[in-house]
Amino acid sequence: MNDLAIHRSDEGEQHFIVPDVRCAGCCLTIERELGQLGEIADVNVNYAEKRLSFYSHSSESTDKAISRLTELGYTSAPEAPNEGLKQYREERQHLLARLGVAGIGMMQVMTFALASYLAGPSGIDDAYEGLMRWASLVIAVPVTLYSAMPFHRGALRDLRNGLPGMDVPVSLAILSAVSLSAFNTVNQSGEVYFDSACMFTFFLLTGRFLELTTRHAFHVDQSLGEHLLPEFARMLDDRSLEVKALRKDDQVRVLSGETVPADAVVVSGSSMVDESAFTGEGKPVYKSPGSKVLAGTRNLDGEFEAAVLTSSEDWVISHLSELYRKSAAYRPAFAVMADVIARYFVSGILLLATGSGIYWWLASAEDFFAIALAVLVVSCPCALSLATPVAYTIASGAVRRLGVLISDGSFLEKLNKIDTVVFDKTGTLTEGTLRLERIAFIDQNFDRAEVLRIAASLEVSSLHPVALTLRAESDEIVPVDELLITAGFGVSGRIHDCEFRLGKPTFAAGCEVESPDESFNWVLLTRDKNPVCWFGFSDRLRAGADKLVAETGNRVSDLMVFSGDRSSAGRERLHELGVSDPKMNMTPDAKIEGLRELQAQGKKVMMVGDGLNDAGAMATADISLAVNPVDTVVQSAADATLVSGDLSAIPELFDYAERVQRIIRQNLCWALAYNLSVIPLAMMGLVAPWIAALGMSMSSLLVTLNACRLARTSQLGLGQS
Amino acid sequence: MEILFVLIPVSLIIVMISLGAFVWSVQSHQYDDLEKEAHRILFDETTTSNHPIRHEEENS
Numbered sequence: 001m002n003d004l005a006i007h008r009s010d011e012g013e014q015h016f017i018v019p020d021v022r023c024a025g026c027c028l029t030i031e032r033e034l035g036q037l038g039e040i041a042d043v044n045v046n047y048a049e050k051r052l053s054f055y056s057h058s059s060e061s062t063d064k065a066i067s068r069l070t071e072l073g074y075t076s077a078p079e080a081p082n083e084g085l086k087q088y089r090e091e092r093q094h095l096l097a098r099l100g101v102a103g104i105g106m107m108q109v110m111t112f113a114l115a116s117y118l119a120g121p122s123g124i125d126d127a128y129e130g131l132m133r134w135a136s137l138v139i140a141v142p143v144t145l146y147s148a149m150p151f152h153r154g155a156l157r158d159l160r161n162g163l164p165g166m167d168v169p170v171s172l173a174i175l176s177a178v179s180l181s182a183f184n185t186v187n188q189s190g191e192v193y194f195d196s197a198c199m200f201t202f203f204l205l206t207g208r209f210l211e212l213t214t215r216h217a218f219h220v221d222q223s224l225g226e227h228l229l230p231e232f233a234r235m236l237d238d239r240s241l242e243v244k245a246l247r248k249d250d251q252v253r254v255l256s257g258e259t260v261p262a263d264a265v266v267v268s269g270s271s272m273v274d275e276s277a278f279t280g281e282g283k284p285v286y287k288s289p290g291s292k293v294l295a296g297t298r299n300l301d302g303e304f305e306a307a308v309l310t311s312s313e314d315w316v317i318s319h320l321s322e323l324y325r326k327s328a329a330y331r332p333a334f335a336v337m338a339d340v341i342a343r344y345f346v347s348g349i350l351l352l353a354t355g356s357g358i359y360w361w362l363a364s365a366e367d368f369f370a371i372a373l374a375v376l377v378v379s380c381p382c383a384l385s386l387a388t389p390v391a392y393t394i395a396s397g398a399v400r401r402l403g404v405l406i407s408d409g410s411f412l413e414k415l416n417k418i419d420t421v422v423f424d425k426t427g428t429l430t431e432g433t434l435r436l437e438r439i440a441f442i443d444q445n446f447d448r449a450e451v452l453r454i455a456a457s458l459e460v461s462s463l464h465p466v467a468l469t470l471r472a473e474s475d476e477i478v479p480v481d482e483l484l485i486t487a488g489f490g491v492s493g494r495i496h497d498c499e500f501r502l503g504k505p506t507f508a509a510g511c512e513v514e515s516p517d518e519s520f521n522w523v524l525l526t527r528d529k530n531p532v533c534w535f536g537f538s539d540r541l542r543a544g545a546d547k548l549v550a551e552t553g554n555r556v557s558d559l560m561v562f563s564g565d566r567s568s569a570g571r572e573r574l575h576e577l578g579v580s581d582p583k584m585n586m587t588p589d590a591k592i593e594g595l596r597e598l599q600a601q602g603k604k605v606m607m608v609g610d611g612l613n614d615a616g617a618m619a620t621a622d623i624s625l626a627v628n629p630v631d632t633v634v635q636s637a638a639d640a641t642l643v644s645g646d647l648s649a650i651p652e653l654f655d656y657a658e659r660v661q662r663i664i665r666q667n668l669c670w671a672l673a674y675n676l677s678v679i680p681l682a683m684m685g686l687v688a689p690w691i692a693a694l695g696m697s698m699s700s701l702l703v704t705l706n707a708c709r710l711a712r713t714s715q716l717g718l719g720q721s
Numbered sequence: 722m723e724i725l726f727v728l729i730p731v732s733l734i735i736v737m738i739s740l741g742a743f744v745w746s747v748q749s750h751q752y753d754d755l756e757k758e759a760h761r762i763l764f765d766e767t768t769t770s771n772h773p774i775r776h777e778e779e780n781s
Contacts, residue, residue, distance in 0.1 A: 029764075045757070047754050047757045101743065104736065139736065142740065
């Protein structure tokens with residue numbers, strides 16, 4: 001059923017994502033211009049979220065507003081209902097309100113408490129002391145019951161589950177401090193701790209707020225990526241079809257200025273397409289029949305028709321989003337360990353606090369409660385459990401801005417242990433594009449145009465560099481039956497009842513065939529296993545490949561190249577790079593074997609590759625990095641994807657991983673050292689409750705802020721490009 | 722100093738009002754976009770106004 005489907009509600013609140021908003025000025029311009037239309041009300045553009053919302057009475061008004069927006073030069077996409085985002089907004093709002101109440105409350109209570117602190121040992125008049133206490137109590141009630149509510153709820157949930165978490169001591173400390181202080185206020189006896197309780201609440205909420213917003217900041221990037229997709233695709237007969245409903249072989253038309261709605265192959269027409277969102281490459285790419293276009297890329301000048309390759313869940317863009325979601329949910333081994341420690345810690349603290357309270361009570365110390373409270377507060381392992389997850393969240397967001405998408409969250413963790421890097425050659429160290437240098441005929445019955453047509457037809461759906469080059473050489477494509485791609489060997493298919501094979505001689509002819517010479521990479525075309533002709537290709541080294549090899553070599557003990565290439569020219573080129581012993585002529589299986597051998601020698605190996613022929617090797621290696629997202633299978637085999645294709649990111653990535661590790665280590669050391677050193681002091685009664693509250697919250701803040709240093713990627717050369 | 726017995730309760734009332742005002746301002750989305758508002762003064766007012774009309778469903 002490909003019926004015209006418009007699922008937009010016509011009336012009410014409308015939300016759009018406007019990715020081109022670059023400054024606060026843009027927001028105000030849009031608000032003013034759309035407001036002047038008079039058709040819609042309540043226009044609001046949120047700068048941070050790049051989101052436009054307005055109230056519309058009819059679909060005509062909405063359309064008018066959007067066309068005005070387009071006139072102004074902004075693109076927009078209707079905002080898909082996003083539960084996560086909605087939840088975040090609500091959570092942020094609640095937390096902000098609670099934080100503000102705690103902050104104002106804390107300052108007030110401090111002023112009241114200051115009176116008796118300043119008075120010194122003689123104290124102030126009892127009547128005034130009572131007044132200050134009552135005033136503090138009035139302020140402390142909303143702070144305890146409203147601001148600190150998330151902690152109480154969390155504690156209750158933890159207790160119900162039987163797993164005491166971080167919220168238990170926090171909630172217990174706040175509640176017991178406030179209720180004892182209230183009791184003492186009424187009875188006009190003992191000490192009050194309203195100031196400590198309010199301060200504790202305020203600083204803990206600050207930490208939570210910081211954590212929530214930094215976590216979210218990196219998710220916004222990602223959802224913007226998803227909003228690159230239009231909601232509707234234009235079909236050949238100009239009907240609109242929901243993008244999600246597109247199926248394989250549906251034909252879509254993409255006009256100039258429109259966003260490509262699906263991963264598809266151009267059937268007719270040609271155009272320049274901006275793929276910068278995927279490759280980081282600013283230069284538009286020329287697309288002609290046979291070229292693959294990606295959903296979410298922007299068609300610049302021409303107009304083309306394209307056949308959809310797969311349904312939406314297999315598109316590169318969907319895949320990238322999925323990978324990112326997976327990595328965002330990852331909890332590194334360190335964090336899991338810290339959580340377990342924290343859990344034992346919490347039970348230990350509760351025992352310690354009660355123990356020291358009882359001890360000092362038996363020793364008939366007046367301030368036994370203050371000591372127990374200080375122990376409870378000072379030892380809370382919040383910093384310990386925050387130390388790792390915050391750092392990893394920020395790090396995976398930061399490397400994403402450098403063009404690296406981590407799909408296995410442990411990638412950065414493992415990268416530090418890598419001592420051997422194995423590169424694939426074609427497409428990784430050399431440019432993916434090959435040049436067809438020569439055609440050497442064996443069977444003279446064929447001519448140049450004919451073999452090129454057959455070769456291009458066989459390679460019609462392959463993304464191998466050879467395929468891309470051959471497709472560009474022929475304007476005509478003939479239908480092929482039983483088309484089959486054998487990774488690392490070649491393609492086969494039937495044309496007019498003859499079986500054609502294109503690839504390595506052993507695959508194409510079934511036996512070794514002597515190639516004309518060693519200067520190029522030769523690919524053999526056969527008809528019914530009889531050689532027809534050789535295609536000779538040459539490839540060029542990527543810009544910066546020499547620097548990459550040198551710099552990566554400095555960071556690991558072993559750098560190797562596994563190549564499927566067999567030409568002498570290829571080997572020489574690798575020698576030029578400084579690779580002493582490149583392994584040539586390797587099949588995908590040989591690559592896997594090679595990696596296993598290295599691993600058997602106790603080496604930790606990282607595989608860097610690009611094509612389908614590396615997918616197996618990538619899965620075998622300890623970690624793997626895929627260069628250029630052309631094939632979703634390769635991406636899922638890899639632990640990380642280099643979306644930008646800029647290889648100079650690899651040495652930088654090593655440095656960055658080391659930085660991440662260093663910061664996590666600092667965080668863990670600090671948190672543990674702090675907890676272990678302050679607890680004895682508190683148990684000896686040397687720490688006042690308010691100092692304890694300050695110390696504990698500052699420790700958590702310090703850990704979070706230390707992790708925030710990882711967001712600065714400008715130190716890496718890449719950040720500036 | 723007996724005046725404190727009047728002034729402190731008065732200050733408490735003011736604090737409570739300001740707390741309420743703060744919570745209200747957060748809940749009516751006034752802190753959603755801090756960047757834009759700072760630039761608003763640099764833009765000319767236009768004659769056809771765009772009065773913000775907040776709708777109930779958004780405030781809830």
